Structure formats: structure tokens, C-alpha cells
Amino acid sequence: MTIAAAPQAAPGAAGESARKRVFVLGATGTIGRATVRALVQRGHAVVCFVRPRAGAGGTRAPDDVPRGLAGAELRVGDVTDPASLARDGFRGERFDAVVSCLASRTGAPADAWAIDHRAHVHALRAAKDAGATHFVLLSAICVQRPRLAFQQAKLAFERELMDSGLTWSxxxxxxxxxxxxxxxERVKRGKPFVVFGDGTLTACKPIADEDLADYLAGCLDDAQRWNHVLPIGGPGEAITPRAQGELLFSLLGRPPRFRRVPVALLDAIVAVLAALGRVLPPLADKAEFARIGRYYATESMLVLDPASGRYDASATPSHGTRTLADHYAALLRGEASVDLGDHAVF
Structure with missing residues (x-):
């Protein structure tokens, strides 16, 4: 496996290759919609395979979807069913590439293995049958230190993709x-910003939807991104949760206020739910959700140095132009909105 630094490119720059026919999975998610726009802008012919009930929580009917996917063809079916994928999705037609932004909605073990692994395996086989030669996969940097079911599921498919014989990114x-x-919204309402520990346990280099979409679309054209694992972040320095809070209060013109939550509290919640989950199966998923919360409270989303076991901001590539400060400012001005959907925590 090769992990490559991200070549720098101007966002929105068109590639040098010819127009491609691209099959897209996960097109109705936040990143998926942005990626479809980027592919269409680059001149590719895009076909999106969407679930009958798409979006966060499965709340969007097929008739609601086209507004966010202008310029692409929509086909409706069941991504977990290989027969539907072939019949309703690929339809026996030829495609040059598959781009997948598909991910499990909750991260619960059953959902993760059904979507992050098995659905992708079905798509990989269908892509080969359709003559596709390139598969671009949106994964997650947290798989570097896998401790959760969805991380294991993602890694299992990553390995299958690498061994598939297709060009992969x-x-x-x-x-x-x-x-x-x-x-x-809670900070706007006058509440403190919640951090775990002192708020400096972790850091990340967040990337805007449009910048990530531009990077994903660019994988089809840039040979330097072929057959590589590509960690990617946004512009600027890595930012801790405490710095995120300070930024938000600064934009509001208020002194920062924080509420600290000890990591030990998360450990206790995980332990209790795990014990109860052994006798009450519905609580097993809640225990996994608690583990996910603890993971993100204690692990940085940066490139992991395998030699030292430490996260390295300087080794984490950047792409794009939009910063988290730009995003927060747009939210506070009412010029942007965020549908947290299944990912809402606070």
C-alpha cells in the first residue's frame, strides 16, 4: 500500500483527459452532491444510483433528489442488492469509472458491514462487468488506527479494491x-462550547465539501493519484476543538466559554452500555455509538506516523482554499446551513 502526498491543484481546474462516463454511489450525501457537481463541471457524463429513500435518515424521496444533482442522470434501486445494482443501476451499459461517496449512515456494525463493505464489493464486481477501469473511493482517515466496526469494514473493502486489478484511488x-x-447553534444561543479534556487532545485539518469534491473528481484525470491511498485536508494549520470554539466565539464577538467533559465519563458510558448490550441486544449498537464518540474525542484526524505512533499535521496534505473560519462565518451570517442528520451529536 502506498500513501501519497496530495499534488496541489487549483480547485475547479479541468483535467486533461477525455470526457468519461462515471457511475456515482452515495450521490445524495453532502459530499456526494458536491462531487456530482464537480464531475459535471468537468464535462463527465454522470449516472447516480440512489436509494428509494435517500439523504439523512432516509427522508428524501426520489422526486426530491434531482434539485441537488443537476446535469446528472438518476437511477433508483437498492445498493445492497447486487441484482438491483446490475438491473437498475448499470443496466448492462459501459462505464469508464465508478466514484463512491457511499457510507453507512450510523456506523453500527450491521450497517457498516452491509454498506461500507458488502455493498461496495457488489459495486466493484458490477463495475468490472461494465468495463470500468478506475474506482475512486471516499474512505476516512480514521481507518489508520482501526478500533471500530465501520473502520474494519472500510479497510476490508479497501484491501479488496487494491487487489481488484482496477486502477484505484x-x-x-x-x-x-x-x-x-x-x-x-448552541453557542449562538449563549451556551458554552463543549470540549473533551482540555480541548487540545485532538486536531484535524478540515476540508470544505467543494474542495474535497474537486479533489475526488480530479482523481480521474491525475495519474499521480492513481493506485495510491490519499490522505487529504483543507488549507491552513491543524485546529484543535478548543481552537474551534475560540474561533466561533471570536466571530460572534464574545469571550470564549467552555464546558469540559472528562474522557473518563465516556469510558464509563461505554463500559455500562457494553455490559447491558450483552443482555439487551438493542443496547449493543448504542455501546458502539459511544465507542465512536470516544474515538473522535481522543484521536486526531491527521496522518499517523507508523514509526512514532503519533499524528503528524505537517505530513497531512492540504487541498483547496476554503477554511473553517470561512464556513463558520457563512453559517453565522445565515448564508449557509448544515443538515447534521444522522451525524448530529450536540
Whole structure:
């Protein structure tokens, strides 16, 4: 496996290759919609395979989807069913590439293995049958230190993709703006910003939807991104949760206020739910959600140095132009909104 530094490119720059026919999975998610726009802008012919009930929580009907995917063809079916994928999705037609922004909605073990692994395996086989030669996968940087079911599921498919014989590009973003926006409204309402520990346990280099989409679309054209694992973050220095809070208060013109939550409290919650989950199966998923919360409270979303076991901001590549400060400012001015959906925490 090769982890490559991200070549710098101007966002929105068109590639040198010819127009491609691209099959897209996960097109109705936040990053998926942005990626479809980027592919269409580059002149590719895009076909999106969407679930009958798409979006966060499965709340969007097919008729609601086209507004966010202008210029692309939509096909509806069940991504977990290989027969539907072939019949309703690929339809026996030829495609040059598959771009997948598909991910499990909750991270629960059953959901993760069904979507992050098995659905992708079905898509990989269908892509080969359709003559596709390139598969671009949106993964996650947290798989570097896998301790959760969804990370194991993602890694299992990454390995299958690498061994598939296709050209592949595995993109591992550090953090999305969406995932760092859950406290904007509470802070606007005068509440403190919640941090774990002292707020400096972790750091990330968040990347804007549009910049990540530009990077994903560019994988089709840039040979330097082929057959590589590609960690990618946004511009600027890595930022800790405490710095995120300070930035938000500064934009509001208020003195910063924080509420500290000890990591030991998360450990206790995980332990209790795990014990109860052994006798009450519905609580097993809640225990996994608690583990996910603890993971993100204690692990940085940066490139992991395998030699030292430490996260390295300087080794984490950057792409794009939009910063988290730009995003927060737009949210506070009412010029942007974030649908946290299944990812809402606070």
C-alpha cells in the first residue's frame, strides 16, 4: 500500500483527459452532491444510483433528489442488492469509472458491514462487468488506527479494491466542515462550547465539501493519484476543538466559554452500555455509538506516523482554499446551513 502526498491543484481546474462516463454511489450525501457537481463541471457524463429513500435518515424521496444533482442522470434501486445494482443501476451499459461517496449512515456494525463493505464489493464486481477501469473511493482517515466496526469494514473493502486489478484511488479526508458544525447553534444561543479534556487532545485539518469534491473528481484525470491511498485536508494549520470554539466565539464577538467533559465519563458510558448490550441486544449498537464518540474525542484526524505512533499535521496534505473560519462565518451570517442528520451529536 502506498500513501501519497496530495499534488496541489487549483480547485475547479479541468483535467486533461477525455470526457468519461462515471457511475456515482452515495450521490445524495453532502459530499456526494458536491462531487456530482464537480464531475459535471468537468464535462463527465454522470449516472447516480440512489436509494428509494435517500439523504439523512432516509427522508428524501426520489422526486426530491434531482434539485441537488443537476446535469446528472438518476437511477433508483437498492445498493445492497447486487441484482438491483446490475438491473437498475448499470443496466448492462459501459462505464469508464465508478466514484463512491457511499457510507453507512450510523456506523453500527450491521450497517457498516452491509454498506461500507458488502455493498461496495457488489459495486466493484458490477463495475468490472461494465468495463470500468478506475474506482475512486471516499474512505476516512480514521481507518489508520482501526478500533471500530465501520473502520474494519472500510479497510476490508479497501484491501479488496487494491487487489481488484482496477486502477484505484482511495481518498481519506481528515474531517468535514459538517462534522465540526454541531455546536454553532448552541453557542449562538449563549451556551458554552463543549470540549473533551482540555480541548487540545485532538486536531484535524478540515476540508470544505467543494474542495474535497474537486479533489475526488480530479482523481480521474491525475495519474499521480492513481493506485495510491490519499490522505487529504483543507488549507491552513491543524485546529484543535478548543481552537474551534475560540474561533466561533471570536466571530460572534464574545469571550470564549467552555464546558469540559472528562474522557473518563465516556469510558464509563461505554463500559455500562457494553455490559447491558450483552443482555439487551438493542443496547449493543448504542455501546458502539459511544465507542465512536470516544474515538473522535481522543484521536486526531491527521496522518499517523507508523514509526512514532503519533499524528503528524505537517505530513497531512492540504487541498483547496476554503477554511473553517470561512464556513463558520457563512453559517453565522445565515448564508449557509448544515443538515447534521444522522451525524448530529450536540
Amino acid at each position: 482511495i481518498v481519506r479526508p481528515t474531517a468535514f466542515f459538517k462534522s465540526l458544525s454541531g455546536q454553532v
